[in-house]
Amino acid sequence: MAQSILGSSPVCKPEFPRSSASTSSVSGSKLNVSDIDRTQLGFLNSSKTNLPLRLKALSEGVGLVQETKETTPKFISKPDDTFSEMRNRFLSFKKHKYLENLECYKELAEAQAPKFLVISCADSRVCPSYILGFQPGEAFIVRNIANFVPPFENGPCETNAALEFSVNDLQVENILVTGHSCCGGIRALMSMDDEEKSSSFIKNWVKVGKAAKSTTKTIASNLTFDQQCKHCEKESINNSLLNLLTYPWIEKRVSKGLLSLHGGYYDFVECTYEKWTLDYQKKSQKQEIGGYAIKNREFWS
Known part of the structure; x- marks a missing residue:
């Protein structure tokens, strides 16, 4: 993976759940920041042997087509935890902030x-x-x-x-x-x-x-x-x-x-x-x- 030009990585755990983490260390007052934070996109990669290509390799000659693996996204079957948490936060905001300060938000709707x-x-x-x-x-x-x-x-x-x-x-x-x-x-x-x-x-x-x-x-x-x-x-x-x-x-x-x-x-x-x-x-x-x-x-x- 190419290094991000911004070159920064988190040094604290975010509130939303994440599938990977980076580490950093503090020496005195100097922070050593790692090169890049490798985040994932909500799915896991799995590799499986592509049988048709293997058979083709055997029929056309050794070395013509090597064993090939394809990567297929394995989607998580359960609901997306990130957006479930986001939904809960929004509903909590609506109940404890918005509805309890309805007049204020009505005024903000005007100007x-x-x-x-x-x-x-x-x-x-x-x-x-x-x-x-x-x-x-x-x-x-x-x-x-x-x-x-x-x-x-x-x-x-x-x-x-x-x-x-x-x-x-x-x-x-x-x-x-x-x-x-x-x-x-x-x-x-x-x-x-x-x-x-x-x-x-x-x-x-x-x-x-x-x-x-x-x-x-x-x-x-x-x-x-x-x-x-x-x-x-x-x-x-x-x-x-x-x-x-x-x-x-x-x-x-x-x-x-x-x-x-x-x-x-x-x-x-x-x-x-x-x-x-x-x-x-x-x-x-x-x-x-x-x-x-x-x-x-x-x-x-």
Whole structure:
């Protein structure tokens, strides 16, 4: 099996049952992540001898057709446990959340007025609503690989379409770009050649973070590759915050104090969360490391 370009694997057991597991180890504060998680698709392969081909081989000559085995999916006869569990969770949600808060959900059916736009990684281990406790109607959430925000000049994409809607129509008051530890997208960015031409969707997407990679290579050149990746995970968040300011409607609302830009970093190995706010300085940004300033930094542990 080819290695995933994202290069990440789970280090904790997911809530849904799985048919295989990967292992990882923690040495001090350094995490060694295995190459790839080999998941299965809900069926088992079994091999059986193909008798007609064997007979054909005997009749046409030794070595012409070797013994051939065909693999046939052996479907599980009992109901899919994954969706049975999902069904139970949905019905539990309906009984204990939806029906007990029916008026709230009726109001949400009419309109939404979230205070937050959250831009998070698509990684299955870092669901922002689960981690930060957002309830329905509180946050408009966009998820993509490595929680990148492309600059305005890159042109239209799903992420900036969501930016336009949430800022101009929903008028959110806060944008939170939240990254995480062991990010496969950042690892892919740090591993690739900057001049590489590729048809890979992933490689072409993570190029959005090239500025963060360049800063990391300059500042953290003496660190190990894993340490550089962790540095870039945080640096790319700030790079995305600066990219947000390239959107005219975002810069306008930030300059008027109607919108605040925040960064967050979730370390799911240690279960800690860092939060900070971009200190906006119109046309003369205060120069700190990387050309930006931050304020209101907090560390939750």
